[in-house]
Amino acid sequence: MEDFLPLKRIDHIEFYCGNAKQSAIYYQYAFGFKLTGYAGLETGNKENASYVLEQGKIRFILTSPYTDDSFISQHVKKHGDGVRDVAFEVDDAVKAFQETVKRGAIAVLEPTVFDTPEGKFVKSSIKTFGDTIHSFIDRKNYSGKLFPGFVDATNRSLKGITDTGLKSVDHMVGNVELGKMLNWVEFYANTLGFSQLLSFDDKDISTDYTALMSKVMQNNTGKIKIPINEPAPGKKKSQIEEYLDFYKTPGIQHIALTTPNIIETVKLLNERGVEFLTVPGTYYSELENRIGKIDEDIKELGKLGILVDKDEDGYLLQIFTKPVEDRPTLFFEIIQRKGARSFGKGNFKALFESIEREQSLRGTL
Numbered sequence: 511m512e513d514f515l516p517l518k519r520i521d522h523i524e525f526y527c528g529n530a531k532q533s534a535i536y537y538q539y540a541f542g543f544k545l546t547g548y549a550g551l552e553t554g555n556k557e558n559a560s561y562v563l564e565q566g567k568i569r570f571i572l573t574s575p576y577t578d579d580s581f582i583s584q585h586v587k588k589h590g591d592g593v594r595d596v597a598f599e600v601d602d603a604v605k606a607f608q609e610t611v612k613r614g615a616i617a618v619l620e621p622t623v624f625d626t627p628e629g630k631f632v633k634s635s636i637k638t639f640g641d642t643i644h645s646f647i648d649r650k651n652y653s654g655k656l657f658p659g660f661v662d663a664t665n666r667s668l669k670g671i672t673d674t675g676l677k678s679v680d681h682m683v684g685n686v687e688l689g690k691m692l693n694w695v696e697f698y699a700n701t702l703g704f705s706q707l708l709s710f711d712d713k714d715i716s717t718d719y720t721a722l723m724s725k726v727m728q729n730n731t732g733k734i735k736i737p738i739n740e741p742a743p744g745k746k747k748s749q750i751e752e753y754l755d756f757y758k759t760p761g762i763q764h765i766a767l768t769t770p771n772i773i774e775t776v777k778l779l780n781e782r783g784v785e786f787l788t789v790p791g792t793y794y795s796e797l798e799n800r801i802g803k804i805d806e807d808i809k810e811l812g813k814l815g816i817l818v819d820k821d822e823d824g825y826l827l828q829i830f831t832k833p834v835e836d837r838p839t840l841f842f843e844i845i846q847r848k849g850a851r852s853f854g855k856g857n858f859k860a861l862f863e864s865i866e867r868e869q870s871l872r873g874t875l
């Protein structure tokens with residue numbers, strides 16, 4: 511069957527935040543991103559300031575409002591800092607909009623052509639869960655590197671900061687409300703033409719307290735993967751409910767970033783103040799029995815808190831940060847795949863227990 515929505519790549523992920531100027535320093539210093547673009551008052555934008563950050567193929571935009579009555583202000587007030595837009599590059603942003611709206615998507619931005627000296631840039635957007643949107647970006651007739659209205663800001667990038675080896679977005683996870691997972695699975699299937707990769711239910715991944723259900727949706731090429739989580743009834747409040755309580759609506763829970771050398775990446779992130787979840791030492795004494803021989807030194811993985819899981823195609827190494835805002839909402843995963851195409855189901859129990867220790871400290875369990 512023909513793919514009615516051919517997505518080329520994740521063009522960028524846009525975050526709405528309270529103070530983009532300071533967040534831009536955090537992502538540069540702690541995660542090793544380069545500041546490449548800027549838009550704001552000096553460039554004629556009276557609504558908001560935006561900073562473009564890049565590392566490998568990953569592109570983030572951090573945006574803060576100038577006024578108290580803008581939609582961005584309301585978004586920040588309601589959600590705290592968080593992901594507003596997961597934008598896809600497409601060949602035709604008009605067709606992407608028409609095909610998805612025809613299939614039930616709610617329009618956010620009608621196809622809009624930005625006629626610039628660097629050519630035509632076309633953008634359209636549709637709604638997904640919560641206040642999150644997907645934009646379609648067509649830059650095939652646009653020679654600019656960034657976005658219309660942005661200026662190059664590489665000269666403002668922090669000096670002397672190396673990258674941390676992050677290369678691309680592996681997947682992004684959405685948290686939705688209890689009982690709504692299947693609706694959103696159907697949305698990605700029917701409206702965006704995604705298919706389901708694999709699923710695990712609460713029997714696989716419950717602890718005494720936390721339980722969740724999750725289904726992984728991916729686009730036609732398999733390059734774009736969006737797992738959808740919903741809470742499952744447990745004895746106490748699950749991490750998904752905690753997220754929904756603080757974010758106020760469904761939204762992006764975590765973004766997984768790839769590295770070809772997780773040990774080196776995590777060492778650098780540690781030195782620069784990124785905080786990670788830890789698991790008990792017993793996890794590592796049982797690891798070889800569970801996984802078999804791997805290339806990495808288990809002692810070293812244990813020191814850094816890196817987790818390992820395997821499937822029929824190989825294994826993967828992964829680690830999760832603590833939330834990167836004061837509200838316990840969005841966090842990052844760092845992942846290195848060595849053949850495995852799954853998401854670390856074997857680590858969920860150890861991980862959930864770790865998250866519950868954090869929840870207990872926050873008084874939200």
Ligand code: FE2
Pocket residue numbers: 681683764766843853
């Ligand atoms: Fe993940």
